[in-house]
Amino acid sequence: MPPFDLVAPSTPEEAIATLRTRPSGEVRVVAGGTDLLLDVDAGRIHPTTVVSLRRLPWRTLDWNGPALTIGSTLPLRALENDPDVRVRIPGLYQAVKAVGSVALRHRATLGGNLGRSAPASDLIPMLLALEAEVDLLGPDGARALPLDRFVKASRATELGPFELIRSVRIPEARPSAYLWQRVRPANDISQIAVAIAYSPRTNGWTVAVGGVPPRPRLFPEAGAVLGVGAPTPEAIQKAADRATRAVRLVSDRRASEEYRRHLVGTLLARAVRAAAAPEEFHR
Amino acid sequence: MTSAPLTLTVNGRPERLEGVPGGERLLDALRWRLGLKGTKEGCRSGDCGACTVLVDGVSVLSCLTLVHDVDGSRVTTIEGVAREPIGNAVRAAFDRAGALQCGYCTPGFVMALTGLLNERGTAAPLDELLDGLQGNLCRCTGYAAIVRAIALAQEAIR
Numbered sequence: 219m220p221p222f223d224l225v226a227p228s229t230p231e232e233a234i235a236t237l238r239t240r241p242s243g244e245v246r247v248v249a250g251g252t253d254l255l256l257d258v259d260a261g262r263i264h265p266t267t268v269v270s271l272r273r274l275p276w277r278t279l280d281w282n283g284p285a286l287t288i289g290s291t292l293p294l295r296a297l298e299n300d301p302d303v304r305v306r307i308p309g310l311y312q313a314v315k316a317v318g319s320v321a322l323r324h325r326a327t328l329g330g331n332l333g334r335s336a337p338a339s340d341l342i343p344m345l346l347a348l349e350a351e352v353d354l355l356g357p358d359g360a361r362a363l364p365l366d367r368f369v370k371a372s373r374a375t376e377l378g379p380f381e382l383i384r385s386v387r388i389p390e391a392r393p394s395a396y397l398w399q400r401v402r403p404a405n406d407i408s409q410i411a412v413a414i415a416y417s418p419r420t421n422g423w424t425v426a427v428g429g430v431p432p433r434p435r436l437f438p439e440a441g442a443v444l445g446v447g448a449p450t451p452e453a454i455q456k457a458a459d460r461a462t463r464a465v466r467l468v469s470d471r472r473a474s475e476e477y478r479r480h481l482v483g484t485l486l487a488r489a490v491r492a493a494a495a496p497e498e499f500h501r
Numbered sequence: 502m503t504s505a506p507l508t509l510t511v512n513g514r515p516e517r518l519e520g521v522p523g524g525e526r527l528l529d530a531l532r533w534r535l536g537l538k539g540t541k542e543g544c545r546s547g548d549c550g551a552c553t554v555l556v557d558g559v560s561v562l563s564c565l566t567l568v569h570d571v572d573g574s575r576v577t578t579i580e581g582v583a584r585e586p587i588g589n590a591v592r593a594a595f596d597r598a599g600a601l602q603c604g605y606c607t608p609g610f611v612m613a614l615t616g617l618l619n620e621r622g623t624a625a626p627l628d629e630l631l632d633g634l635q636g637n638l639c640r641c642t643g644y645a646a647i648v649r650a651i652a653l654a655q656e657a658i659r
Contacts (some may be wrong), residue, residue: 224523252565272570318637321553321560404635405548
């Protein structure tokens with residue numbers, strides 16, 4: 219266990235100042251710790267200082283009309299347990315439940331998941347389909363970025379060296395679904411996952427796929443063919459075909475490229491049906 | 502190295518720990534500082550659930566929890582589970598159902614189930630409890646008796 223200095227500032231300003239003033243060595247930020255400690259153990263990172271966000275007032279969940287703002291250090295289990303999330307944004311509820319186990323979700327946070335930016339993140343594809351915005355706080359104040367711009371690749375984001383993820387804003391609760399395929403539900407990551415949402419405001423569908431390199435991504439070409447309102451079986455098939463053709467896939471120890479391609483189409487078709495008629499669809 | 506002292510209430514007993522390094526896990530503090538070896542180290546990577554303990558009544562993976570991050574909390578381990586009515590019912594149900602083979606996963610299962618019943622209420626539906634136990638692995642695959650223990654525990658509490 220490589221030693222590091224753990225500091226727990228009590229205000230965001232103090233946390234940012236700590237990031238700025240640490241003179242040398244590798245500085246990392248920790249929220250729940252469920253990713254950071256794995257990286258430390260594996261020797262992927264060698265922090266000399268770790269800044270814990272546990273004292274910051276960001277364990278929040280605020281509904282404002284159709285919009286939901288989630289504080290970055292809120293444990294995922296609290297998000298899952300919110301009765302409104304389950305009913306109003308079913309896809310988000312399903313995506314949160316797809317992250318690890320209950321005990322893991324009592325510690326893991328949304329900010330941590332976005333900061334890690336894993337290609338197989340369950341939360342990133344769903345939040346892309348919900349057109350979420352990430353709120354960052356740094357020495358020069360706050361800035362908001364669309365999640366699609368924030369996420370770059372595995373372990374790479376737009377987060378500046380002295381910035382923190384403060385919250386995530388979902389502009390509009392939407393009929394939605396998140397479906398995944400993996401070998402073991404709570405002890406593995408998805409081979410492929412599909413997130414889908416329908417905007418009552420624009421009457422349009424958004425489709426995102428996770429488990430793909432270099433990062434989960436949106437497929438506007440698939441969303442467009444789904445049209446307005448409940449799509450026809452033909453439109454669903456066409457959207458699945460488009461996404462299947464457009465998506466870049468790899469073979470690895472979890473699944474072959476061919477199997478993943480098959481999953482994209484199958485999960486997409488099921489996810490559209492689940493989002494359009496959640497009461498008839500149980501997974 | 503962080504050496505600010507921290508306080509925990511472990512199984513009802515106040516504990517003050519000094520000189521704990523910043524990177525120390527709750528798992529290691531429980532086993533090696535407090536001698537509570539009932540909490541098991543399995544995978545040490547959050548996959549197996551063997552190290553599950555309760556922090557303020559809900560389950561956490563002690564292998565992926567920094568002990569400084571739970572400073573001031575109430576921690577319950579398998580050694581203290583019988584002090585609480587729900588925990589005691591779960592413990593007794595595992596005993597009655599013979600829900601163990603080698604026993605290595607048992608403390609984690611008992612704590613995870615106790616945490617779920619604390620959180621969801623003792624009448625939580627079976628499918629929800631099974632769903633909530635997916636993060637606990639039994640390498641002996643003794644799951645059938647574990648599922649029986651869930652029903653026994655719920656019956657005993659009712």
